[in-house]
Amino acid sequence: MSAPVVPEVLWAQRSDENDASKCIVYLTITAPDVSKETLKTDLTSTKLSFAAESKSKKYAVDLEFYAEIDVDASKMHHSGRGVEMVLMKKEVKQEYWPRLVKEPKKLQFIKTDFDKWVDEDEQDEEEADPMAGQMGDMGGMGDMGGMGGMGGMGGMGGMGGMGDMGDMGGIDFAKLMGQMQSQGGDAGEGDDGEGDDVDMPELEGDEATPAAKIQEVKQ
Numbered sequence: 414m415s416a417p418v419v420p421e422v423l424w425a426q427r428s429d430e431n432d433a434s435k436c437i438v439y440l441t442i443t444a445p446d447v448s449k450e451t452l453k454t455d456l457t458s459t460k461l462s463f464a465a466e467s468k469s470k471k472y473a474v475d476l477e478f479y480a481e482i483d484v485d486a487s488k489m490h491h492s493g494r495g496v497e498m499v500l501m502k503k504e505v506k507q508e509y510w511p512r513l514v515k516e517p518k519k520l521q522f523i524k525t526d527f528d529k530w531v532d533e534d535e536q537d538e539e540e541a542d543p544m545a546g547q548m549g550d551m552g553g554m555g556d557m558g559g560m561g562g563m564g565g566m567g568g569m570g571g572m573g574g575m576g577d578m579g580d581m582g583g584i585d586f587a588k589l590m591g592q593m594q595s596q597g598g599d600a601g602e603g604d605d606g607e608g609d610d611v612d613m614p615e616l617e618g619d620e621a622t623p624a625a626k627i628q629e630v631k632q
Contacts, residue, residue, distance in 0.1 A: 417464070417473035419522050420444045420495065424513045425529035427536060428506065436502035438482065438513070439529045444472040444495035452491060456484055458503065459515075463496065474522070479510045509533045 421443040429435035440461075447465035455462040458481045464473045478500075486501040502510075513523055 415471070417471040419474050420463075420472045422474065422476070422513070422523045423526035424523065425526040425531070426502075426509055427531065428502070428509055428533065429536070430505065430507040433501070433505045436505050438478075438498075438500040438502060438510070439526060440498040440500055440513075441494070441526060442472075442474065442496045442498075444470075446493060447472065447491075447495065449491055452496070454489065454496070456487065456489075456498075458482055458484055461498075465496075476513070477515045479512055479515050480504055507533075 423441040423443065425439040427435050427437045442463055444463075444465050444467070446467040448467070451464075451466035453462075453464045459478055461476045461478070463475075464471075466472070481503040483501040483503050488499045490497045514520065
């Protein structure tokens with residue numbers, strides 16, 4: 414097997430001046446299909462040494478962190494992608510680390526993990542939505558068509574008898590609407606009370622009694 418190669422290292426971070434549990438470095442060492450038996454990690458408060466092997470490659474990398482971490486509070490997870498770590502920063506403060514490693518030189522194998530990265534001034538907004546960045550874990554939600562039992566609603570055809578609104582038990586809606594319009598068409602501007610007002614003349618004398626007026630007409 415050839416000499417070890419340096420794996421790609423992805424990282425992101427969080428910070429909080431009042432909450433130590435939010436002062437975190439997310440670290441992913443991309444080393445696909447390395448076996449757990451060959452995995453060797455040596456983590457201290459200032460450094461990480463990593464070595465592992467897959468069937469076709471050897472990987473190795475050494476990192477000296479920009480600042481100290483709390484080893485006891487940090488966690489590591491081995492997966493088919495490589496190794497994922499959650500490193501707890503020892504110093505609790507609001508400011509981000511300017512880089513992952515102590516050396517100011519840019520290292521090509523260290524890259525930003527944009528899936529986890531949040532800008533320093535947007536941390537509060539990210540916390541307001543606890544589901545942000547976690548939708549990938551909801552595998553079954555990728556296709557909303559998978560909600561069984563609702564297949565008949567695709568074209569509303571599953572609601573029996575309502576596919577054709579023009580046929581409601583023999584009622585001719587077109588005729589009914591025409592009758593309603595002819596009866597209500599002269600009723601003014603609608604029910605909002607803003608139609609044209611008709612002034613009724615005041616009744617005087619005998620005209621104040623409608624029954625008397627009707628009797629006079631009959632005579």
